Amino acid sequence: xxxxxxxxxxxxxxxxxxxxxxxxxxxxxxxxxxxxxxxxxxxxxxxxxxxxxxxxxxxxxxxxxxxxxxxxxxxxxxxxxxxxxxxxxxxxxxxxxxxxxxxxxxxxxxxxxxxxxxxxxxxxxxxxxxxxxxxxxxxxxxxxxxxxxxxxxxxxxxxxxxxxxxxxxxxxxxxxxxxxxxxxxxxxxxxxxxxxxxxxxxxxxxxxxxxxxxxxxxxxxxxxxxxxxxxxxxxxxxxxxxxxxxxxxxxxx
Amino acid sequence: xxxxxxxxxxxxxxxxxxxxxxxxxxxxxxxxxxxxxxxxxxxxxxxxxxxxxxxxxxxxxxxxxxxxxxxxxxxxxxxxxxxxxxxxxxxxxxxxxxxxxxxxxxxxxxxxxxxxxxxxxxxxxxxxxxxxxxxxxxxxxxxxxxxxxxxxxxxxxxxxxxxxxxxxxxxxxxxxxxxxxxxxxxxxxxxxxxxxxxxxxxxxxxxxxxxxxxxxxxxxxxxxxxxxxxxxxxxxxxxxxxxxxxxxx
Numbered sequence: 001x002x003x004x005x006x007x008x009x010x011x012x013x014x015x016x017x018x019x020x021x022x023x024x025x026x027x028x029x030x031x032x033x034x035x036x037x038x039x040x041x042x043x044x045x046x047x048x049x050x051x052x053x054x055x056x057x058x059x060x061x062x063x064x065x066x067x068x069x070x071x072x073x074x075x076x077x078x079x080x081x082x083x084x085x086x087x088x089x090x091x092x093x094x095x096x097x098x099x100x101x102x103x104x105x106x107x108x109x110x111x112x113x114x115x116x117x118x119x120x121x122x123x124x125x126x127x128x129x130x131x132x133x134x135x136x137x138x139x140x141x142x143x144x145x146x147x148x149x150x151x152x153x154x155x156x157x158x159x160x161x162x163x164x165x166x167x168x169x170x171x172x173x174x175x176x177x178x179x180x181x182x183x184x185x186x187x188x189x190x191x192x193x194x195x196x197x198x199x200x201x202x203x204x205x206x207x208x209x210x211x212x213x214x215x216x217x218x219x220x221x222x223x224x225x226x227x228x229x230x231x232x233x234x235x236x237x238x239x240x241x242x243x244x245x246x247x248x249x250x251x252x253x
Numbered sequence: 254x255x256x257x258x259x260x261x262x263x264x265x266x267x268x269x270x271x272x273x274x275x276x277x278x279x280x281x282x283x284x285x286x287x288x289x290x291x292x293x294x295x296x297x298x299x300x301x302x303x304x305x306x307x308x309x310x311x312x313x314x315x316x317x318x319x320x321x322x323x324x325x326x327x328x329x330x331x332x333x334x335x336x337x338x339x340x341x342x343x344x345x346x347x348x349x350x351x352x353x354x355x356x357x358x359x360x361x362x363x364x365x366x367x368x369x370x371x372x373x374x375x376x377x378x379x380x381x382x383x384x385x386x387x388x389x390x391x392x393x394x395x396x397x398x399x400x401x402x403x404x405x406x407x408x409x410x411x412x413x414x415x416x417x418x419x420x421x422x423x424x425x426x427x428x429x430x431x432x433x434x435x436x437x438x439x440x441x442x443x444x445x446x447x448x449x450x451x452x453x454x455x456x457x458x459x460x461x462x463x464x465x466x467x468x469x470x471x472x473x474x475x476x477x478x479x480x481x482x483x484x485x486x487x488x489x490x491x492x493x494x495x496x497x498x499x500x501x502x
Contacts, residue, residue, distance in 0.1 A: 049457050052449065077459035089454035093472025099458070102468060107459035143454075159458060 001062075002027045002167055002203045008059035009228075010047050017043040019228035020059065025167070027201035030193075032214055032239060034207075035225035036247045041207045042086055044225070045171040049083035050076055063167065077103075078110035080166030082159075084173045088152040091143035096155065097125060099143045100162050107163065128161030132188045149176030157188045168193050169205045174213035186216025211243040226251050265337075268392040268424050270361035273307040273333035283311035283339070288320040290343070295323045295482060299493060300362075302331030309335045318343040318372070325481055326352035327490050328362045329497045337365040342375035350379040353477045355497040356389035357417075363392040363424075370403040370433075377408045381425075382474045386417035386501040392424035395440075401432040410440040415447065415473050417466075417501060466502040471495065 003025040010018045017040045025031050035041050047054045048061060050073035061068040063081060071079065091099065105115040116124065129136050132154045144152050153173055160168055170189070174182055195202040206217060214222075214236065222238040223230045224247065231251055232238065242250050258278050259266040274280075288294045294316075302308035308331045316322050320343065328334050334356075340348050348368060356362045368377045383391035391414060399406045414423035425442035447469050455465035474494055481487035 049453075051453050072462075073453060073456035074459055074461050074465075077457055083457045085454065085457075089448075089450045091448075091451050091454070091469070091472070093475055094468055098468070099455070102464055103455070103458035103460050106461055106464050110459070110461075163458065 001025070002064060002201060003068075003205075004062045005048075006060050006062075008044075008047070008061060009057045010043065011055050011057050012043065012053060016057070017228055018047065021225070021229050022059075023223065023230055025203050025205060027166075027203055028195040029221065030204045030206065030217060030219045031221045031223065032206045032208060032219040033223045033225050033230075034209065034239060034242055034247075039225045040228045041225055042171050045083060045169050045207055048076075048081070048169055049073060074106065075110065077163070077165075078107040082163055082165035082168040084156050084160065084168060084170035086172040086175060088144045088156055090145045092145050094143050095141065096139040096143050096158075097122075100125060100139075100159060103159075104162055124162055125158075128158050131161055131191060132157045133184050134158055150178060150181040153177055153185060154181065154188075157185055157192070161188065161192045164192070166201055167203045167205070169207070171207045172209065173206070174208055174210065182213060183216060186213060189217045211239050214239050224250060265365055265394060268361070268363060268390060268394075268422075269335060270307070270333035273331075273361070274309070277307045277309065280309040280311065283313045283337075286312060286314040286322065288314070288316040288322050288346075290317040291319045292317075293321045293323075297325040297481065297486065297490070298327070298336060299490060300326070300328045300330050300334045300336060301493060302334060304332070306331040307333040309337075311337045312339065314338060314340045314348070316340065316342050316346040316348060319345045321347040321349075323349045323480065324351070325478060325490065326350070326364060327478070327494055328352065328354045328364060329356065329493065332360060334360070334362045335365070336363070338367070340366065340368045340377070342368065342370050342372065342377065344372035345374040346372075347375065348377040349480075350377075350381075351477045351480065352379075352381045352393075353474050353494055354381070354383040354385070354391040354393075355474075355494060355501070356384075356391055357386040357501045358389060359387065360389045362389070363394070365392075365394045367396045367398065368408065369398040369400065370406040370408065371400050373402060373404045373406070375403065375406060379410045380477065381410075381412045382477055383414040383423055384417065384470055384473065384498055384501065385414065385421035385423055388420050390422040390424070392426075394424070394426045394428070396428040396430065397438055399429075399431040399433050399436050399438070403433045404435040406433060406436045406438070408438045410442075412440075412442040413473070414444045415470065416444060417447070463499075463502045467495075467499055470498045470502065474498075
């Protein structure tokens with residue numbers, strides 16, 4: 001099992017959000033979590049990523065056999081966890097290339113691997129930028145500063161391509177994308193995160209409101225998150241059912 | 254006869270470490286810089302006195318008509334490090350100060366400037382960035398004095414301080430005395446902390462806290478030494494700034 005979440009509860013500013021959430025993800029699988037606003041979807045992503053203020057009050061998460069909550073956020077990244085942000089953060093004065101090279105090399109140092117030199121890194125960055133149709137000039141600019149919503153999401157996927165994680169938790173990566181960008185991002189997720197025969201273990205947890213991203217990144221399992229718990233799980237057909245019937249109907253059934 | 258040690262009642266010594274000052278009082282006479290009419294001069298100071306030491310560097314700068322002086326200061330050393338610049342501008346002259354203060358522990362570091370626009374059409378720009386950790390105090394006191402005849406004066410001060418700990422003190426004190434009526438004097442001062450959202454974003458990509466903080470702080474002071482014309486000198490300043498802030502995070 002790549003990720004096992006058992007009975008997870010948490011609090012933000014003393015308010016309980018997740019209330020006993022359990023979920024398991026195996027290598028090679030793509031899971032989608034859907035649910036109404038305020039269900040706790042983003043909270044789950046931030047809690048797994050270790051955002052300060054997202055206090056775990058009960059339960060556990062085991063990532064590749066290690067206690068996820070025992071690790072600092074940067075240690076989780078080095079262990080192979082990637083968090084795609086619903087609202088990517090702008091960092092004036094720090095170029096994407098510098099940001100990504102420092103990130104990748106910090107991860108490699110933490111894993112005892114050799115750091116990439118300037119030339120090796122640029123080659124990798126060019127390849128991943130091309131995959132997502134993002135102009136290299138954009139990567140020379142400060143992180144997310146002046147990027148449109150769609151450009152930010154594509155840049156996030158370039159981050160993912162360069163960092164090459166084992167598990168990607170993508171929080172509404174589809175929001176703010178037009179149809180063409182959605183196709184490109186969907187294809188990018190498949191290219192970067194689909195497990196290849198003989199390749200390293202890969203898995204994805206997609207958090208989304210809508211079915212449309214799932215047309216491009218076909219999930220193996222779909223879960224409905226409501227009231228801080230997984231209330232229903234099924235195959236891809238569950239997403240279609242949700243789209244047709246609405247959350248209230250499906251949750252009540 | 255020696256001058257009496259200053260007291261905190263004197264505005265320009267208000268935030269100083271007078272105990273540390275006493276050890277080196279009286280300080281030497283100021284360094285005089287005269288920029289002749291139409292000349293362009295570059296000056297710099299890397300104040301990196303040893304731990305526990307006190308250092309005071311005073312400059313009196315006269316820039317004649319149409320002259321220009323660019324001054325770069327990196328103030329990082331000693332228990333007490335003080336740099337003062339007393340500048341007088343002739344007609345159409347320009348003075349540009351780019352300074353950084355980076356301090357930790359119980360350091361008291363300050364830059365005090367007094368720029369007098371004595372004649373018309375002179376311009377001045379001052380950009381100061383401070384990074385403070387521990388119990389450090391960083392101060393910028395900048396007065397701009399515009400004489401009655403100094404029409405079309407254009408002056409700005411941009412002062413930003415970044416506090417790494419809640420135990421630090423940043424003082425930013427602009428003081429404008431304007432006697433002419435056709436004058437632009439802009440000043441802005443901000444005091445802030447590192448962006449927590451940015452730090453988490455960087456951590457989520459794998460950067461350890463020290464690497465992430467260093468990168469944000471480098472971005473904060475970037476530009477202060479960008480205009481140093483000599484490349485080796487620029488690298489020396491940037492290298493010294495980086496080494497000092499790496500020691501703080």
